[in-house]
Amino acid sequence: MRSGDASGYELVSLVSAFLLSERDHRSVIPDVFEMLLKNLGGDAILVYGLVQDRGYSNLRLDFVESLRGIAVGQYILPMGKGLAGRIAEDGQMFFSPGLDDSLVEPELSGIALGKVCYGYPLNTRDHLHSVLVFLFPAEESRPEKPLLDAIANLIANYMGSVQLRRDLFRTRKKFSLLNNYKKVFSGTLDLRPVLSVFMNITASALSAEVGIFVLFKEGTTVPELEINWGISLQDLSKMQDDQGRNLLSTVLASREIVHIAQYGTGNAAGGKVESLMAGSLFVQSRAVGVLLFANKSMAADDSGRTFFNDEDAELFEVMRDQVANSVENYMLYRKIIEIKNFNENVLESIQSGVVSIDLSGNILTANRRALELSGKDGDQVGRHLGTMFDVQFFSPANLGQIIEAGRFPPKTSEMEYDSADGVRVLGVLLSPLLDEHSRPMGVVVTIDDMTERRMLERRMARTEQLAALGELSAGLAHELRNPLTAMKGFAQLLPRRLSDTAFLEKFSLVIANEITRLNDLVERLLVFARPGVGEFQRVAIRKIIDDTMLLLRYQLEKSGVLPEIDDGDRLLLVRCNPARLTQVFLNILINSLQAMPEGGKISIRVREDLAILPPGKRVRVARLEFQDTGKGIPENDLHRIFNPFYTTKESGTGLGLAISFRIVEEHGGVIEVDSTENKGTNIRVFLPMIEGGSA
16 A cells, blocks of 8 residues: 555445445445545556356456546457456456466557556355456555455455345346236236236336237137237248248247347348347147347446347246236136136027026026026025025925935926916926036036926827727727627527526526626726716715725735835825725726735825816825836836726726726826836826815
8 A cells, every 4th residue: 555545454444334335336336446546556447247148158348447547448358368257267366467468358458568467256155246357557566465355355245235136126026027917917808908018017127129919819820919019020920030040930939038139130120120039928838929029228228238138038038928827817718708608608598497506505507597487587696496496395405405315316306386477387307516526516407397298298198088989989899799799699599499498597697697797887987988976075085095995905915915004194185985086096906916916015105285287276185106016017008008998907898097097087186107117106196185184
């Protein structure tokens, strides 16, 4: 140090105080270097900053301070070249008592040749960020090395902290951009306005003067959306990369960022592009768009460079990936909306009511037909299904029991529902609604209006019965022909054998038997063909069943069949002719016994219910079910079993069930049959109850 100047300790303290101030480093560093030159007697202090671009490391002369008015412009120095390049590559403190041509780059020859030099590589966390060089006149005494070491160490720490602040700022900038993008892209189907914001934000972050974003239609290179300024898709399609290939094709074929720091002005971009970064947008391994920014703005960058460096490319890649994710989410969201709309259109086009419910019975969705059938207006979502259709089947207790048990009826259930236009017969089918792991998440309820179908079936049954009159006539002729033929034969022999006592006795017996047979046949036909006669009484249905059991007691014991009767401990009263209903039950039970020659089981179940009876009114009924385990009835024969003279038995007349059908009809009721071959038959009889007909 020169005599009279600040001591070494004082100088270090001053440097430390300057560097610890909160002033901007661009004003602090010149003041520190000026103070050092005054106190150390040096000629100049130089600072080289590390520049990394496209994978290469170079040094750039960023700062020169001299009390002698030395002017040196900025220039780039490759690693290992020149004084600073050698210091940076060696990574060691450098000293020379007199610099020669082998060490001094041409730009410094006027101020560095022959000078005493101290050079320091400045590191942060073992990473080089700059090079510091002190130049002193050779004829003057040199400062002590420990002092320069201490000063260099202070400057290294300070400039390292500046570098860290820059890195932190860039990181915060990235997070800030990502956060802004998250807000911009939150759940929208209109990409144009949000992508315009994206382009402006990114262009500002990169200091780019030119930009373009293109989203192509699926599977094509036809633009679906284009946002651009300073360059068009037509310009982009004519540009070439640094190897002479079509730039757009190169970008779309690769996931890598295309970064060209110095783009030829004579290229196909028409002089619009000097430096560029471009990348493709990949969605599900398919390029769907392209993003490009070009031309670094000098006004926005204090470095003075007009090209994009690796830091810019890194930021561009982050932004490219972010917008690619957002476009993918947009495309998936759009596809989901399309599928949702398609499914809704399908449901709205179905002529059946379709309602989905959760495991508590609350409505998730309901199509238009379901609302029409229910007669309800407005949105039913969130309400219990039992409030939409006020029937016992959909009550919370009954529906909850079905859902909890997980045993859904395999066939359509029928029920009566009071709608705005009268009583309707609804067919209901429940199907489990499962998630992707086959776990129950709800129930799909399909509802059909079966009113007209049921009425039509009953009219068809009546039509078929009338059409069966021809079959009845043929059967009647057959049944009458046999006794009449026998009687005719004896009558023809009678004149010749009047004196034959044995013949006369046989004649009298045959004639009497055949007349009885004909009379019985006529009586049975009268029961079928004309309205019933006799007094209707108020009778408990259980009493008629018990009376029928007494009549069949011998046959039941002989067959080994013990009927099971379940009336639910309810006394159901009907207005009827007890004798004629007894005949109905006898016919049903005898048919069941004959269908179980080797024994089996007969169960009789009686319950109060609601049913639609002719002429289409819903009334309270006594529902009787006769279930056997016999051989059943073939499906092709089920529609004929109530036809007169239809029988599958060798000795039967085929009038039993036909008469039963007519008697039940006379009582205002309905009889139905379900049967499965080799599994059994279920005959249901519905009889209207009288007022107050239960106890």
